Amino acid sequence: MSVSVDRDRAFLDAIDHIAEEHAAPNADAVDREARFPVETIAALRELEGLSAFIPTELGGGGIAFETIAAACFELGRRCGASAMVYAMHQIQVVTIVRHLEDSPWFEDYLRLLVAEQRLIASVTSEIGTGGDMGRSVAAVTPTPEGDYGFEKQAPTVSYGMHADDLFVTLRRSPDSEPGDQVVVLARKEQIALEQTGTWDPLGMRGTCSPGFVVKAAGLGGEQILATPFSRVAAESMVPVSHILWSHLWLGIATDAFDRARAFVRAAAKQKPGETPPTALRLSHLMSELSLLRAEVSSALGEFVELSDEPDRERLSTMACALRFNNLKIAASEQAPKVCQGALGVCGIVGFKNDTPFSVGRHLRDTMSACLMVANERIHQTNASLLLIAKDV
Amino acid sequence: MTEEIRQIIKDHGRLPIDADTLAANTDLPQAGMTSHASVNVMLALEDHFDIEFPDSMLKPSVFESIASIEAAVSELRSRVALS
Numbered sequence: 001m002s003v004s005v006d007r008d009r010a011f012l013d014a015i016d017h018i019a020e021e022h023a024a025p026n027a028d029a030v031d032r033e034a035r036f037p038v039e040t041i042a043a044l045r046e047l048e049g050l051s052a053f054i055p056t057e058l059g060g061g062g063i064a065f066e067t068i069a070a071a072c073f074e075l076g077r078r079c080g081a082s083a084m085v086y087a088m089h090q091i092q093v094v095t096i097v098r099h100l101e102d103s104p105w106f107e108d109y110l111r112l113l114v115a116e117q118r119l120i121a122s123v124t125s126e127i128g129t130g131g132d133m134g135r136s137v138a139a140v141t142p143t144p145e146g147d148y149g150f151e152k153q154a155p156t157v158s159y160g161m162h163a164d165d166l167f168v169t170l171r172r173s174p175d176s177e178p179g180d181q182v183v184v185l186a187r188k189e190q191i192a193l194e195q196t197g198t199w200d201p202l203g204m205r206g207t208c209s210p211g212f213v214v215k216a217a218g219l220g221g222e223q224i225l226a227t228p229f230s231r232v233a234a235e236s237m238v239p240v241s242h243i244l245w246s247h248l249w250l251g252i253a254t255d256a257f258d259r260a261r262a263f264v265r266a267a268a269k270q271k272p273g274e275t276p277p278t279a280l281r282l283s284h285l286m287s288e289l290s291l292l293r294a295e296v297s298s299a300l301g302e303f304v305e306l307s308d309e310p311d312r313e314r315l316s317t318m319a320c321a322l323r324f325n326n327l328k329i330a331a332s333e334q335a336p337k338v339c340q341g342a343l344g345v346c347g348i349v350g351f352k353n354d355t356p357f358s359v360g361r362h363l364r365d366t367m368s369a370c371l372m373v374a375n376e377r378i379h380q381t382n383a384s385l386l387l388i389a390k391d392v
Numbered sequence: 393m394t395e396e397i398r399q400i401i402k403d404h405g406r407l408p409i410d411a412d413t414l415a416a417n418t419d420l421p422q423a424g425m426t427s428h429a430s431v432n433v434m435l436a437l438e439d440h441f442d443i444e445f446p447d448s449m450l451k452p453s454v455f456e457s458i459a460s461i462e463a464a465v466s467e468l469r470s471r472v473a474l475s
Contacts, residue, residue: 134427176422180421230421313451313453384427384428388431388435
């Protein structure tokens, strides 16, 4: 992975600007109205931020993975939903880039993504699989016209109505076992979406993630990623998801902490010479935040180290699966804990939704973390892996 | 050894098909072996052959087929024999 320090720094500066000028001022409206963060995503398109990770040979920004993670953190500090949309799109982009295997169709697709700043949503969850991403009901199905189609019942598709293209897990064929999966990149004009529910959730409201029946037709065989999904998931999609999500959860928690600190400072200024009682609680809160920060940053470092190795297969080992599963569990539990601690520091002005110290949105947004691939399901997987894994 | 491995897959792999029909290089996940079932197969292999798979071997490519399992078990047994 080649890192151009100047280019990456300029990109992050631009992301900071978008976070401050577009994400922050609209965050409350996006949350209140449960609407898509159109301003932030438009600004990210303007920056060519949707293609930032795509290699320069394909016209992309050539930005390092660590910088993409830092961008998710920065956006998360200002608007959790904006950061989540950006992170989820990047998960699909990173996955495609890492498993291109010289596919001309996917290379052309990435060039098109650069030119048109196309937004990709993923359709991995499915009704009838019990929340197990490693199984599918819907299958890549040959059509009488000689191409392929599918119909998938998805309980949630984040920003499905706002996406240009969908990255969909499916059984390889109608005869395949539930675990024999592939990923298909379906273009907007090949898809029909039928919304199956409403979207009025507790948090992450701007991600606009109701259920859909997703129907596709006219798919070419070259739109199926050659690498089986089990490998794509282990080597890329799962660790990348957990890393980018945890960065934005850290971002949200960091802003909640910053608001609590601002509250304590304001109290200290009112009574110079005295340390306000809330300062002690803030100190406890800092310990909790630093635990979260340490876990997120060490996981990123380990992933980048393994990705640089010629043998990326090490990411498929059980030890690695446990490592990144633990990141997800730890970060998704710790982030709302920090936000709740910030609420404890700020008291009623934190509880109210219209003060500079409001942390209700932060708390609600981070409470979604434990549901995004339910923690109990991850614990079940870990429990099974622990029976055989040695050095964990 | 192939038949011992086949028997273990039969007992613990929870395959939707008859394990006797598996070729040496049949892809086990594609044949319907779930990741949970594969953990049970690994445990049974360790018990039966009195070996321990190191973490570096606990990856899908090692447990992809009867042939790849046989190669891994043979390697571990030869390590034991040498030590």
